[in-house]
Amino acid sequence: MSHRKAEHVKVVLGRDVEGHYRYWNDIQLVHRALPELDFSEIDPSIELLGHRLSAPLVITGMTGGFPDAAKINGNLARAAAEVGVAMGVGSERAAVLKGQYPESYACVARYPVPLKFANIGAPQLIPQAADDRVVGPELVRSAMDLIHADVLAIHLNFLQEMVQPEGDRRARGCLERIGELAGTFPVLVKETGAGISREVAESLRDRKVRALDVSGTGGTSFAAVEHYRALEQGAEREARLGRTFWDWGIPSPVSVIEVVGVGLPVIASGGVRSGLDVARALALGAVAAGTAGGVLRAAASSYEETRRELETLVHELKVAMFLTGSRTVAELQRAPYVITGETRPWLNR
Ligand SMILES: Cc1cc2nc3c(=O)[nH]c(=O)nc-3n(C[C@H](O)[C@H](O)[C@H](O)COP(=O)(O)O)c2cc1C
Numbered sequence: 637m638s639h640r641k642a643e644h645v646k647v648v649l650g651r652d653v654e655g656h657y658r659y660w661n662d663i664q665l666v667h668r669a670l671p672e673l674d675f676s677e678i679d680p681s682i683e684l685l686g687h688r689l690s691a692p693l694v695i696t697g698m699t700g701g702f703p704d705a706a707k708i709n710g711n712l713a714r715a716a717a718e719v720g721v722a723m724g725v726g727s728e729r730a731a732v733l734k735g736q737y738p739e740s741y742a743c744v745a746r747y748p749v750p751l752k753f754a755n756i757g758a759p760q761l762i763p764q765a766a767d768d769r770v771v772g773p774e775l776v777r778s779a780m781d782l783i784h785a786d787v788l789a790i791h792l793n794f795l796q797e798m799v800q801p802e803g804d805r806r807a808r809g810c811l812e813r814i815g816e817l818a819g820t821f822p823v824l825v826k827e828t829g830a831g832i833s834r835e836v837a838e839s840l841r842d843r844k845v846r847a848l849d850v851s852g853t854g855g856t857s858f859a860a861v862e863h864y865r866a867l868e869q870g871a872e873r874e875a876r877l878g879r880t881f882w883d884w885g886i887p888s889p890v891s892v893i894e895v896v897g898v899g900l901p902v903i904a905s906g907g908v909r910s911g912l913d914v915a916r917a918l919a920l921g922a923v924a925a926g927t928a929g930g931v932l933r934a935a936a937s938s939y940e941e942t943r944r945e946l947e948t949l950v951h952e953l954k955v956a957m958f959l960t961g962s963r964t965v966a967e968l969q970r971a972p973y974v975i976t977g978e979t980r981p982w983l984n985r
Pocket residue numbers: 644645648696697698699725726727755789790791826827828829851852854855856905906907908926927928929930932
């Protein structure tokens with residue numbers, strides 16, 4: 637299990653696993669020829685789940701559980717603390733259930749990251765086999781303590797599980813378990829690249845979940861990641877499944893539009909690759925945008941590159957704010973936009 641996380645990182649760094657269509661390009665912000673403000677006035681800071689961030693940016697959970705992950709998480713945490721943005725770690729299943737490489741997560745706690753997300757998968761909340769140990773409140777507490785987390789992120793990844801040769805196949809009961817945990821811990825629910833519909837968002841809101849991260853289609857495709865892993869394992873059926881479902885899911889901008897209506901803070905992720913994409917997400921009503929695949933290469937390289945990438949994202953966001961005449965994120969959330977391309981027909985569903 638520990639090297640599954642290592643293989644994911646290797647595949648994402650070595651192969652093209654992006655969705656085939658860039659849905660964020662379909663969100664066109666309307667240029668304001670007379671911004672009537674100075675660039676120096678622009679303030680992209682926000683408050684998210686009670687924490688102040690210098691910019692509306694989240695590094696969404698990716699890794700941990702193998703030795704090299706300590707370097708990636710350390711670079712991400714140091715840069716996130718320096719730039720003042722939020723971050724999550726990858727699934728802590730290996731650490732809390734098997735005690736594998738806790739330091740590869742715990743290194744995050746050494747830096748003053750303004751908002752940190754622990755991470756557990758929804759499939760681990762229910763028994764997958766008769767003798768399975770599930771993740772309950774006690775193990776969640778350990779997962780949070782390990783990184784001094786502020787919030788627990790529970791990820792939904794059933795597309796990935798279906799394409800994984802060794803994937804979990806049980807999903808009945810996850811919603812109730814999420815509801816129980818949300819009664820004890822501040823919980824954010826996130827997808828992992830296939831998006832969240834309004835119907836699912838409403839059921840999560842009704843169970844007292846505090847925030848949602850849509851993580852929709854159009855960025856890292858976990859069907860694609862598992863396609864390459866299955867190829868290497870000679871698992872032909874799963875390799876074909878990964879190809880068939882490569883672009884499965886709800887496009888990220890569509891998921892944001894559907895989910896902002898339910899009244900929870902929404903993080904927009906899935907294919908966010910520039911500060912302009914961040915601006916587009918905020919114009920649709922998200923409170924922050926998240927990226928994983930967009931920062932992994934830098935994080936695997938060095939702290940300096942990671943910091944440069946985050947600073948570039950923030951600078952691009954500020955340029956988009958200037959060119960739409962938005963001094964604050966609240967103003968950007970009211971900026972006019974047009975929706976084009978393959979994204980538009982989704983709005984009629
Ligand atoms: C290498 C890698 C590992 C990931 N592992 C996790 C994980 O353990 N838990 C989780 O919630 N999401 C995980 N994700 C999903 C991301 O948090 C994010 O939802 C998804 O990649 C879409 O964002 P992106 O297009 O910016 O990559 C992982 C992503 C990558 C690239």
